[in-house]
Amino acid sequence: MHIHPELHERHTLSVTVDNEAGILARIAGMFSARGYNIESLTVADVTEDESVSRITIVTSGAPANIEQIIAQLDRLVPVHKVNDLTALGPHVERELALVKVAGAGDHRIEALRLADVYRARVVDATTGSFVFEVTGSSEKLDTFIGLMREVGLVEVARTGVVAIARGREAV
Structure with a gap:
């Protein structure tokens, strides 16, 4: 029986969060604790009052791992929304x-x-x-x-x- 290695896909995630101290460390820690790699990470304020930031994360993994990453990010308290831009289509x-x-x-x-x-x-x-x-x-x-x-x-x-x-x- 031939076993196929899990397909690894590159995904770009857009995460909007409350702009508060420690959120980036919590997100990076979530990736690290589960052995997921962050290939690219950028952060910037996206509202005039600087209360909300967008974190763009590029990561790779099997489809099940990507789903798990999104679900775990979604559960973090200061996270407003997680979008998998790759899955959404044209970006x-x-x-x-x-x-x-x-x-x-x-x-x-x-x-x-x-x-x-x-x-x-x-x-x-x-x-x-x-x-x-x-x-x-x-x-x-x-x-x-x-x-x-x-x-x-x-x-x-x-x-x-x-x-x-x-x-x-x-x-």
């Missing part, structure tokens, strides 16, 4: 990275050429290095960073994924 995801590249001559020229192709902006430059700002899907950033490794990648800082559902309605 927009973006990430920002700052990518420092050092080099001279042909490597410098190639870095600028690739940045143009990937619509990366130069946000800092010295005679020996550039810092590029690039936004897009995580896959686009991964590819750009991989190419920069070949021409003098020095350092990378990434924001993590932010996401929102498409359409006219708030979710």
Whole structure:
């Protein structure tokens, strides 16, 4: 009998919470205690009075594990709503990275050429290095960073994924 490994799916979760001390630690602790990995995590206020925040979490797991994560997040007291943007369908995801590249001559020229192709902006430059700002899907950033490794990648800082559902309605 051949046993198939559980399918692991990448899911983007949008969690709206009361903006109170300790909620992020409680959510991270819930993931950690159950052995779930957080691949990306971003948090920002979403109301004018700063009383509500949106936490965007990217995680992977078997469908049953994702359902369990959502149910456990939903039970936390300051959580208003948990949406699995992946399951809901069309949504927009973006990430920002700052990518420092050092080099001279042909490597410098190639870095600028690739940045143009990937619509990366130069946000800092010295005679020996550039810092590029690039936004897009995580896959686009991964590819750009991989190419920069070949021409003098020095350092990378990434924001993590932010996401929102498409359409006219708030979710």
